[in-house]
Amino acid sequence: MPKRPTVYDVAERAGVSIATVSFTFRRPDKVKVSTREAVQAAAHALGYVPSANARGLARGRTGALGLYSFDYLLGSTEAACRVADRRRADATVVRLDVNEDLRLFPLYVDEVQRGVELECRRRGYALMIGAGGDANGEAVVADIAGRVDGLAVFPGTVPVEVLRHIARRIPVVELSEPSHDDSLNHVTVDNVAGMRSLTHHLITEHGLRDLNFVGALDSSDNRARFKGFRSALRAAGIRPPRAPSAPCGGQRERAAVVVGDLLERGALPDGFVCVTDQEALALMEALSEAGVELPREVAVTGFDGIVAGRVARPQLTTVRQPMELMGRAVVDILVDRLARPDEPPESRQLPVQVVFRESCGCPPR
Amino acid sequence: MPKRPTVYDVAERAGVSIATVSFTFRRPDKVKVSTREAVQAAAHALGYVPSANARGLARGRTGALGLYSFDYLLGSTEAACRVADRRRADATVVRLDVNEDLRLFPLYVDEVQRGVELECRRRGYALMIGAGGDANGEAVVADIAGRVDGLAVFPGTVPVEVLRHIARRIPVVELSEPSHDDSLNHVTVDNVAGMRSLTHHLITEHGLRDLNFVGALDSSDNRARFKGFRSALRAAGIRPPRAPSAPCGGQRERAAVVVGDLLERGALPDGFVCVTDQEALALMEALSEAGVELPREVAVTGFDGIVAGRVARPQLTTVRQPMELMGRAVVDILVDRLARPDEPPESRQLPVQVVFRESCGCPPR
DNA sequence: TTGAAAGCGCTAACAT
DNA sequence: ATGTTAGCGCTTTCAA
Numbered sequence: 001m002p003k004r005p006t007v008y009d010v011a012e013r014a015g016v017s018i019a020t021v022s023f024t025f026r027r028p029d030k031v032k033v034s035t036r037e038a039v040q041a042a043a044h045a046l047g048y049v050p051s052a053n054a055r056g057l058a059r060g061r062t063g064a065l066g067l068y069s070f071d072y073l074l075g076s077t078e079a080a081c082r083v084a085d086r087r088r089a090d091a092t093v094v095r096l097d098v099n100e101d102l103r104l105f106p107l108y109v110d111e112v113q114r115g116v117e118l119e120c121r122r123r124g125y126a127l128m129i130g131a132g133g134d135a136n137g138e139a140v141v142a143d144i145a146g147r148v149d150g151l152a153v154f155p156g157t158v159p160v161e162v163l164r165h166i167a168r169r170i171p172v173v174e175l176s177e178p179s180h181d182d183s184l185n186h187v188t189v190d191n192v193a194g195m196r197s198l199t200h201h202l203i204t205e206h207g208l209r210d211l212n213f214v215g216a217l218d219s220s221d222n223r224a225r226f227k228g229f230r231s232a233l234r235a236a237g238i239r240p241p242r243a244p245s246a247p248c249g250g251q252r253e254r255a256a257v258v259v260g261d262l263l264e265r266g267a268l269p270d271g272f273v274c275v276t277d278q279e280a281l282a283l284m285e286a287l288s289e290a291g292v293e294l295p296r297e298v299a300v301t302g303f304d305g306i307v308a309g310r311v312a313r314p315q316l317t318t319v320r321q322p323m324e325l326m327g328r329a330v331v332d333i334l335v336d337r338l339a340r341p342d343e344p345p346e347s348r349q350l351p352v353q354v355v356f357r358e359s360c361g362c363p364p365r
Numbered sequence: 366m367p368k369r370p371t372v373y374d375v376a377e378r379a380g381v382s383i384a385t386v387s388f389t390f391r392r393p394d395k396v397k398v399s400t401r402e403a404v405q406a407a408a409h410a411l412g413y414v415p416s417a418n419a420r421g422l423a424r425g426r427t428g429a430l431g432l433y434s435f436d437y438l439l440g441s442t443e444a445a446c447r448v449a450d451r452r453r454a455d456a457t458v459v460r461l462d463v464n465e466d467l468r469l470f471p472l473y474v475d476e477v478q479r480g481v482e483l484e485c486r487r488r489g490y491a492l493m494i495g496a497g498g499d500a501n502g503e504a505v506v507a508d509i510a511g512r513v514d515g516l517a518v519f520p521g522t523v524p525v526e527v528l529r530h531i532a533r534r535i536p537v538v539e540l541s542e543p544s545h546d547d548s549l550n551h552v553t554v555d556n557v558a559g560m561r562s563l564t565h566h567l568i569t570e571h572g573l574r575d576l577n578f579v580g581a582l583d584s585s586d587n588r589a590r591f592k593g594f595r596s597a598l599r600a601a602g603i604r605p606p607r608a609p610s611a612p613c614g615g616q617r618e619r620a621a622v623v624v625g626d627l628l629e630r631g632a633l634p635d636g637f638v639c640v641t642d643q644e645a646l647a648l649m650e651a652l653s654e655a656g657v658e659l660p661r662e663v664a665v666t667g668f669d670g671i672v673a674g675r676v677a678r679p680q681l682t683t684v685r686q687p688m689e690l691m692g693r694a695v696v697d698i699l700v701d702r703l704a705r706p707d708e709p710p711e712s713r714q715l716p717v718q719v720v721f722r723e724s725c726g727c728p729p730r
Numbered sequence: 731t732t733g734a735a736a737g738c739g740c741t742a743a744c745a746t
Numbered sequence: 747a748t749g750t751t752a753g754c755g756c757t758t759t760c761a762a
Contacts, residue, residue, distance in 0.1 A: 012655060053512060057737095128493050129491070130486070
């Protein structure tokens with residue numbers, strides 16, 4: 001790789017000053033035609049590509065937004081790496097079943113990310129993507145934060161103190177319900193209403209009364225969903241469980257254990273209301289494998305509306321989040337904050353849509 | 366937003382020099398404990414986030430890779446924007462059918478991009494994403510090129526001269542068969558073999574002889590696929606068509622026109638071998654709507670292996686590209702070139718897998 | 731219309 | 747172990 005040409009090289013070759021070169025790129029119309037052509041010719045001949053780093057430095061802003069995400073499917077990364085090792089052309093043909101793939105992609109984060117991408121493009125921003133989940137996640141997020149004008153993060157990916165720290169420097173939006181009311185912007189959905197109306201449906205339409213809530217209450221969103229669940233039960237005069245039942249984190253093996261345990265104790269409820277689609281999908285699979293017929297013997301529902309739920313058998317009843325829209329809203333807020341840095345942080349709550357499919361007992365559609 | 370603190374601020378507050386601050390961040394273990402703590406405390410108190418721009422400038426490399434992609438579904442962007450306008454919480458509930466969604470996402474580029482993301486993370490690189498399709502695409506790609514150490518592009522998204530230009534500065538890999546043999550690296554698949562073996566299957570297993578190839582020969586990959594198609598026909602003693610039949614670019618309306626025309630002329634072939642899944646899907650839909658029964662009356666096949674083909678009815682027979690792996694290979698090459706800038710450009714060809722599903726006449730699986 | 735010069739925030743020798 | 751000092755490549759007043 002030859003040394004990268006700079007403004008100086010171009011200036012010298014075009015016989016002008018670096019200021020003129022810079023100016024020519026910024027406002028071509030404000031330069032004499034002859035100089036412009038000379039500069040452009042020189043730039044072209046040299047293979048000049050302006051350094052966005054230097055530009056960003058000089059201007060104080062980079063023109064890029066950042067998205068920090070997370071591999072919620074920890075196991076998958078490892079599997080993917082194994083696959084990656086046989087990447088030569090002469091390697092064994094890779095046999096990943098497409099059904100299998102759908103469990104890994106696209107997930108919730110992927111669809112939100114897509115929204116972010118689309119809106120970034122529309123606004124003329126570049127998008128810097130980073131992800132953690134592993135050890136030095138904190139370093140990574142700081143690294144990204146250092147190269148963008150605004151940052152979006154999925155909840156639970158970055159310690160809140162780190163986020164606050166970053167938020168002192170650039171606008172940050174977190175994709176969750178506002179929990180610790182602070183300097184962060186938020187984009188979220190109406191978790192409570194969504195879960196309440198889903199649960200209400202199970203009770204009134206399908207006559208289910210013994211309902212388990214499956215999922216960890218480790219995020220404000222999950223807690224809101226649990227709240228919606230309890231609220232619907234209470235409204236129906238059913239005493240809601242105090243705590244969720246054991247979550248399996250979307251992992252098949254764990255789901256199998258949970259199901260085996262339940263079966264052994266003869267404690268199968270009327271339905272499992274899961275905090276996410278992934279949780280529900282893993283559970284459904286474990287139930288099926290254990291010989292439980294869905295949804296006849298037990299109903300299962302999810303939350304998110306990911307593709308895999310649409311393709312599963314039975315098709316998964318769920319609460320769909322407007323993921324692309326959420327991604328767009330994120331960018332919208334960030335750009336807005338950039339323009340008006342002194343506005344207080346904003347929280348945007350988007351509506352959800354309950355999608356009745358087969359896994360709750362509704363007929364196929 | 367308060368003024369962003371810099372090394373100078375931290376240094377002053379910690380009572381050390383800026384070099385020490387920098388060093389403390391780079392090699393915390395090489396600094397006296399007391400100073401380290403002082404610096405970290407100051408940084409924390411100030412909300413200091415190092416500027417990756419300045420760092421990149423000073424170091425001569427950014428630690429980021431770039432991916433420039435493209436909206437192959439031109440119409441969709443517009444539709445998405447319309448949706449984006451009703452982004453307030455009080456807006457009408459958004460009703461996008463999930464089936465509809467799958468036609469837009471995830472597509473080929475999305476799955477490849479995912480591979481790029483995963484591998485970037487594994488290697489500790491940040492990923493800068495940009496996309497064009499609209500007017501100032503050239504500016505966008507230059508912008509991205511200016512902020513990364515290496516760039517990946519999908520074919521047909523950037524004029525080859527621009528690519529060459531950029532390749533003089535940083536390593537570039539194009540996701541296509543090497544066409545113009547130049548300074549670019551390439552990642553591609555065995556298009557010829559894939560299409561040949563798919564076509565061979567149609568001929569020998571299903572006895573189809575009158576086959577149309579659908580798609581534009583506007584890329585080296587597409588030409589290779591056409592070549593594979595012809596080669597299989599020739600091997601079977603069938604005279605291959607000289608040119609493909611009219612492509613519809615994956616657009617429903619156009620597909621409907623093409624089908625209507627064919628039907629009118631009574632010129633329905635035994636099968637349509639489409640250059641991509643999107644092409645095939647649009648065609649299948651048009652055929653179904655026109656009352657043609659698939660695959661009994663006519664077979665349809667695709668190429669790529671996108672999710673939508675798996676979910677379509679009948680399920681689409683196709684040639685699956687190892688998209689995630691391709692994305693990973695891209696990063697692999699880029700990182701390699703970065704380490705050894707003087708190596709000649711590399712081309713990596715990955716194997717494909719023919720997936721027999723229903724649309725060619727095979728039984729459901 | 732163009733040039734000179736002062737940074738932007740950080741790193742990396744080299745000194746101490 | 748820490749400080750000094752040049753830049754890195756570009757933008758941007760301010761002059762000319």
